[in-house]
Amino acid sequence: MMSTTSRRSFTVAALLTALAAPQIPAAAAARPAPAPAELPAPATRAPIGTRTLHLVDSSRPDPWKPAAGHRELMVSLWYPAAVRHGVRAPYVSKELAKKVLGTEAVAGVRTHGLVNALPAPGKRPLVVLSPGFGMSRATLTGLGEDLASRGYAVAAVDHTYEAPVEFPGGRIEDCLICDRPDLPVVPNRAKDISFVLDRLTAPGSGLVIDRKRVGVAGHSIGGASAVEVMREDPRVKAAVNMDGNFLTEPPAEGLARPVLLLGAQRGKMPEPRANWEHTWDRLTGWKRWLDVPDGGHMTFTDAPWLVDRFGLGDRIPPESLPFAFGTLKQDRATALTRAYVSAFFDRHLRGARGPLLDGPSAAYPEVTFLP
Numbered sequence: 001m002m003s004t005t006s007r008r009s010f011t012v013a014a015l016l017t018a019l020a021a022p023q024i025p026a027a028a029a030a031r032p033a034p035a036p037a038e039l040p041a042p043a044t045r046a047p048i049g050t051r052t053l054h055l056v057d058s059s060r061p062d063p064w065k066p067a068a069g070h071r072e073l074m075v076s077l078w079y080p081a082a083v084r085h086g087v088r089a090p091y092v093s094k095e096l097a098k099k100v101l102g103t104e105a106v107a108g109v110r111t112h113g114l115v116n117a118l119p120a121p122g123k124r125p126l127v128v129l130s131p132g133f134g135m136s137r138a139t140l141t142g143l144g145e146d147l148a149s150r151g152y153a154v155a156a157v158d159h160t161y162e163a164p165v166e167f168p169g170g171r172i173e174d175c176l177i178c179d180r181p182d183l184p185v186v187p188n189r190a191k192d193i194s195f196v197l198d199r200l201t202a203p204g205s206g207l208v209i210d211r212k213r214v215g216v217a218g219h220s221i222g223g224a225s226a227v228e229v230m231r232e233d234p235r236v237k238a239a240v241n242m243d244g245n246f247l248t249e250p251p252a253e254g255l256a257r258p259v260l261l262l263g264a265q266r267g268k269m270p271e272p273r274a275n276w277e278h279t280w281d282r283l284t285g286w287k288r289w290l291d292v293p294d295g296g297h298m299t300f301t302d303a304p305w306l307v308d309r310f311g312l313g314d315r316i317p318p319e320s321l322p323f324a325f326g327t328l329k330q331d332r333a334t335a336l337t338r339a340y341v342s343a344f345f346d347r348h349l350r351g352a353r354g355p356l357l358d359g360p361s362a363a364y365p366e367v368t369f370l371p
Helices: 004-019 094-101 104-108 137-149 185-200 221-232 270-280 303-310 318-325 330-350
Strands: 048-061 070-080 088-090 110-115 124-130 153-158 209-219 238-242 259-264 287-292 368-370
Touching: 048 137, 048 185, 070 137, 070 185, 094 104, 104 303, 110 137, 124 137, 124 185, 124 221, 124 330, 137 153, 137 209, 137 303, 137 330, 153 185, 185 209, 185 221, 209 221, 209 330, 221 238, 238 330, 259 270, 259 330, 270 287, 287 330, 303 318, 303 330
Parallel strands: 048 110, 088 110, 124 153, 124 209, 209 238, 238 259, 259 287
Antiparallel strands: 048 070, 070 153, 287 368
């Protein structure tokens, strides 16, 4: 029997499958949006550069498709740029947009990252982002750009065969394990993230990373993986889990580094709440558990904005809407996610202690503190 935690991950994959379902013509499924659609602006006006990396881990075969050879990963980088003008990066290609969301319209979204822009001088703290099961790294673009505008180097990882992934030359590898949430995805993602850290902190990466200031954040199973990689890799100093059920046992000795649990509806849903409670006491360092009662599982990604902007709500099964989005408006979802994630990393990677994480805020009444 599939566990509750596995069912939660499987529901996300099923939701994305419904969005990309081919039986509804893309032209009819998506509401035409005034061009150009643009992601919500980052927190500051600081220019952002972006690059795409194709990385190959020659130390291990691909765990989900051994015949493919060594593990391949695609990574998006965002970072403070030294220039203010250039070509803005596309959100996704038309081919990947159709594969993931069933409509090419999303490919027209304008991001704020300038393609291959020269990095601004200075050593940067690094944050690695891991998306949900079945979800593209593109769905964390808004958060990645926002963190970069605040001075971070950010890397979002596509975990190959756990979602559709596009490689150089237009090759797209489908999700091979989206119907197998029982597989050891979290330990494998921890290895993926550690490998990305190896590459980004090595000489010649193109970015100057402060190796003493590294954090990881993830959504859904990516959030569980963020905490797992911090447990396994001493380079990771702080982790954010955005509504991800833990799929591995917490360390018996405890985990003494900072953890932010940012969830939705867990105060009123017994099984998801119990999942985090099981790990809570083993988090022995600085920790916060924040809940967004009116939010949904997708609140912490670009999905609320995409669904609202392109009229994709009609493609989602009605029974999935409360779980996925709740009743929270997309602009508030974006604002609170960026505010709390950046406040956490500012505190634990930069030593900049603000009041937001100390208790309820009038600026974000949607957020409650648990337990």
